[in-house]
Amino acid sequence: MKDPGGDAPGGGMPSFPRPLPALEGDAAPYWRALARGAVELQHCAACRRHVFPPRPFCPLCLGREVAWQEVDARGRVATFTTVHRATHPWFTGVVPYVYALVELPCGVRLPTRLVDVRPEDVCVGIDVEPRFERVDDAVTLLHFAPRSGG
Amino acid sequence: MARSSEDAGLRGRAAIVGLGERRPTKSPEGRTPLGLVAEAAIEALADAGLGPADVDGIVVCPAMMQYSMLWPSVVAEHLGLSPSYLDLVDLGGASACAMVARAATAVATGRARTVLCVSGDTWDPRGMYLKPPPLVSPLRDFTIPYGAAGANADYAMAARLHMARFGTTERQLAKIVADQRRSAQSNPLALFHGKPATVDDVLASPVVADPLHLLEIVMPCSGAEAVVVTTPERARDLRHAPALVLGFGEHLDPDPFQRPDLLVTPVVESARRAFAMAGVSPAEVGFAELYDCYSIAVLIEIEDAGFCPKGEGGRFVESHDLGFDGDFPLNTHGGMLSFGQPGLGGGMTLVVEAARQAMGRAGERQVRRPEIGFVHGNGGTFTEECSLVLGASS
Ligand SMILES: [Zn+2]
Numbered sequence: 301m302k303d304p305g306g307d308a309p310g311g312g313m314p315s316f317p318r319p320l321p322a323l324e325g326d327a328a329p330y331w332r333a334l335a336r337g338a339v340e341l342q343h344c345a346a347c348r349r350h351v352f353p354p355r356p357f358c359p360l361c362l363g364r365e366v367a368w369q370e371v372d373a374r375g376r377v378a379t380f381t382t383v384h385r386a387t388h389p390w391f392t393g394v395v396p397y398v399y400a401l402v403e404l405p406c407g408v409r410l411p412t413r414l415v416d417v418r419p420e421d422v423c424v425g426i427d428v429e430p431r432f433e434r435v436d437d438a439v440t441l442l443h444f445a446p447r448s449g450g
Numbered sequence: 451m452a453r454s455s456e457d458a459g460l461r462g463r464a465a466i467v468g469l470g471e472r473r474p475t476k477s478p479e480g481r482t483p484l485g486l487v488a489e490a491a492i493e494a495l496a497d498a499g500l501g502p503a504d505v506d507g508i509v510v511c512p513a514m515m516q517y518s519m520l521w522p523s524v525v526a527e528h529l530g531l532s533p534s535y536l537d538l539v540d541l542g543g544a545s546a547c548a549m550v551a552r553a554a555t556a557v558a559t560g561r562a563r564t565v566l567c568v569s570g571d572t573w574d575p576r577g578m579y580l581k582p583p584p585l586v587s588p589l590r591d592f593t594i595p596y597g598a599a600g601a602n603a604d605y606a607m608a609a610r611l612h613m614a615r616f617g618t619t620e621r622q623l624a625k626i627v628a629d630q631r632r633s634a635q636s637n638p639l640a641l642f643h644g645k646p647a648t649v650d651d652v653l654a655s656p657v658v659a660d661p662l663h664l665l666e667i668v669m670p671c672s673g674a675e676a677v678v679v680t681t682p683e684r685a686r687d688l689r690h691a692p693a694l695v696l697g698f699g700e701h702l703d704p705d706p707f708q709r710p711d712l713l714v715t716p717v718v719e720s721a722r723r724a725f726a727m728a729g730v731s732p733a734e735v736g737f738a739e740l741y742d743c744y745s746i747a748v749l750i751e752i753e754d755a756g757f758c759p760k761g762e763g764g765r766f767v768e769s770h771d772l773g774f775d776g777d778f779p780l781n782t783h784g785g786m787l788s789f790g791q792p793g794l795g796g797g798m799t800l801v802v803e804a805a806r807q808a809m810g811r812a813g814e815r816q817v818r819r820p821e822i823g824f825v826h827g828n829g830g831t832f833t834e835e836c837s838l839v840l841g842a843s844s
Contacts, residue, residue, distance in 0.1 A: 319599070321591035352708065353588045359704065378712065379614070381606035382660040388599035399596060399603045399659075401707060409707045413596045419660070424614040441595055 316389040320439050327354040329368050334440040337432050339373040341408060342366040352408045373430040374447060375402040378409050382419040398422055402444050416445040461727055464554035465685040465692035465843065466805040468498025468678035470568070473639050474671040474790035474799075478572035481672060483513030483793070486570035487525055490674035498678040499689045500564065505678075507535035507562030509553050511545035511795040513571045517583045525568065535562035542829025543741050544700070544720075545569065546675075546797035547836035551698035553679035563680060569795020570674025589705070601743065602667060604706065604831040606659035609746035611712055613661060618764035620661055623745040624652035626780075627665050627787055629772035630742070634784025636774065636815040641671060641790040666745035666787070673792030675802045682843070693808035696730070696822070697839040699723025706831040715832035717754035724824075725756070728839035732756040735839075736819025737779040737807055739800035741828040742787045748780070751826050755837065774815040782807060782815055797827040801838070808842045 323331050333340035342351040344358035344366050357364050380400035386392045398414040400422070414422060415431050428444035435441060470493030472486055487510070495501065510525050518524055522536040535556050539549045546569060553565035598604065612618045631647045634640040647665060655664040685692040701719035703709055725731060732755060740751045749763040757778075758766040766778075774782035783789055783803040786796055804825045806812050812820075825838040 319594045321595050326588065327591060353592055355588065379607040379611035381603050381610055381662075383597055383603055383606075383658075384656065384660065385602075385658045386597070387602055388594065388597070391597050391599075394597065397597055399598050399607070401607060401712075409712075411593045411596055411598060411707060424611060443596075 318390045318435070319388055320435065323438055326356060330354050331439065333370070334432060334442055335434070335438070338370050339430060339442065340368045340370050341406065343369050350406045350408045352410070371408075372405045373442075375404040375410075375428055375444065377401070377414070377422065377424055377426050377428055378403040379424055380414065380422055382422075400444065402428055410442065413443045414445065415443045421446070458727070460555060460558050461729060462682065462694045462696050462841070463558035464679050464695040465682045466550070466677050466695065466809075466840070467680050467685045467688045467690060467692045468494040468496075468500065469802050469805055470494030470497060470674070470676035471639065471799065471802050472570070472674045474641050474673035474792055476573070476641065476669075476671055478574060478672045481572060483516040483571045484524065484528055486572065486672065486674035487513070487568050488528055490570055490676040491529055491566055491568045494566065494568070494676035494678050497690070500678060502530055504564050505531050505566050506533050507553065507556050507565030508533045509537045509539060509549040509565060509567045511539050511549060511569045512583075514583045514793050515572045515574060531566070533562070535565065541827070541834045541836065542794055543743060543797050544827040544829040544834045544836040545795050546801050547698065547825055547827035547838045548700055549798070550677065550679060550695065550801055550838055551700065551836060554695040554698065557679055557681050563684065565679045566676060567679060567798070568674070568676035569793065569798045571793020571795065572672040573670040573793070601831055602659040602662065605744040605746050606662045608713065608750065608831070609661050609744075612746065612749065612763070615713070616761040616764065618749070620653060621649055622764035622768050623661070623666060623749060624649045624663070626742075626745045626748050626767050626772065627652045629776070630781045630785040631788050633774045633782050633815060634788030637783045637789065640784040640788045641669060642784065642788040662744060662746065668743045668786045668791040671790030671792055673790060673799070675792070675795070675798035677798070677801060677805060685843070690809055690811065691843050693805040694841040694843050695838065696841045697724040697726070697728030698837065699727065700836045702834045703832065706833055713750065714760065715750060715754050716835045717751050717826065717828065717832065717837070720835035720837040721755035721824075721826070724837035724839050728841070730822055730839060732824070735822050735824045737782055737804070737817040738824045739781055739785075739804045740826045741797055741800065742781055742785040743791065743828065745787070747828055750832065751828065755824065755826060774812070774817055779817040782812065782817060800825055800827070804838070804840050808840045810842065
């Protein structure tokens with residue numbers, strides 16, 4: 301986790317910075333792609349399957365032939381919850397928010413937050429599209445919102 | 451895999467002969483995890499009528515509030531033990547059942563004759579934020595920044611999906627909690643003893659992560675439990691009729707978010723292995739102690755352990771009385787939801803209660819059919835699982 305220097309929204313507890321991902325390591329290309337507004341995942345040519353979370357091999361065949369490629373990030377909500385009580389102090393200023401698992405066409409399910417939607421309008425199975433939240437110069441998070449035009 | 455090989459000669463080759471269980475408390479009350487572990491260990495050995503010289507094996511699990519390397523040695527040294535078999539089981543909520551499985555294997559194979567399994571922890575939420583226990587998991591960089599520290603959101607998503615797909619209702623989930631709370635009124639040790647709760651009370655408690663309410667989420671606490679495991683032959687000379695370890699099974703799913711069906715968990719395989727070793731079926735089970743970090747965890751364990759088909763868990767809990775005197779006795783001392791959850795080893799309270807029932811020592815909450823009991827421990831978000839089948843010896 302990395303400290304961007306920001307305080308919790310809502311004037312919560314400033315000693316708890318916003319939790320953000322480590323940008324180095326196996327997932328570095330993933331976070332760099334998000335900063336460019338693209339979703340990239342590794343693909344194993346042998347298994348014809350995408351790898352998530354990122355790692356330098358395919359967990360099905362342990363082959364090292366995994367190539368980064370951009371994927372279609374329009375997905376559907378596999379399941380979700382509206383969080384009313386935060387389990388991390390930074391999020392006490394964000395509740396209620398919708399945490400969800402979004403299934404992409406490639407089959408990978410990404411944990412994420414749904415934005416630009418009222419919690420009561422979310423259902424299992426609705427179509428969503430990405431919303432890139434640029435936190436700072438280095439970190440972009442991948443949120444989703446209901447697909448416009450139904 | 452051939453079924454005949456699955457008991458591996460281990461069925462009924464170990465017995466639980468002593469129980470230790472400290473009263474759970476909401477705050478540490480000046481105690482440390484090591485101190486609590488010692489209290490539970492001393493109580494279990496006294497209960498078995500054994501002394502430190504009788505113990506030649508020890509199995510522990512980590513304490514979140516006193517996370518230490520060399521923990522098996524630290525605990526053994528503190529207790530003045532000289533074991534020839536030491537083990538650390540670090541499987542989250544599956545730890546307690548897995549500790550008993552290792553102890554049973556050790557005594558069955560002659561590695562040790564008498565093994566102490568002990569867990570204990572304190573609880574201080576400020577400590578969790580200021581000095582969280584170390585956990586390296588690449589997935590955490592993809593969950594915590596989106597608002598899912600801890601497990602509430604993951605179990606809430608499982609509940610939401612179960613409701614959307616199968617029509618499971620909030621009232622059905624709340625009934626699990628209410629039935630367990632009723633049993634807890636016969637357990638003076640339980641944190642919620644003297645505090646009954648109805649289905650309506652559960653649904654009136656604040657929504658924490660929709661659809662889960664506060665009373666559907668386990669309360670971490672300070673506490674400790676221990677069991678003493680030895681051979682059935684040795685058990686005959688001891689003071690209590692033992693609980694026999696008939697079977698155990700363990701299984702891990704590497705990724706709770708990518709499994710083919712989000713609602714089919716590795717409980718299926720851990721339970722299948724435990725029942726196969728024991729040579730019994732779910733229908734023969736007289737009582738169950740199922741890991742209840744959340745109401746939905748119990749529901750899914752009921753389905754995946756084979757007590758009802760997938761999707762019918764809601765109707766199952768609705769149509770059965772889950773009290774200790776009901777037709778499907780479940781979490782008969784109140785479960786962790788009513789008793790409290792002392793750390794990663796909190797599942798040991800379910801093992802202790804199962805052994806107590808199988809030994810016929812549960813007093814006013816003694817179940818009618820103690821011959822076969824099923825215990826389950828669940829770690830992560832249905833990630834690592836361990837199941838036990840215990841049996842009465844008489
Ligand atoms: Zn592969």
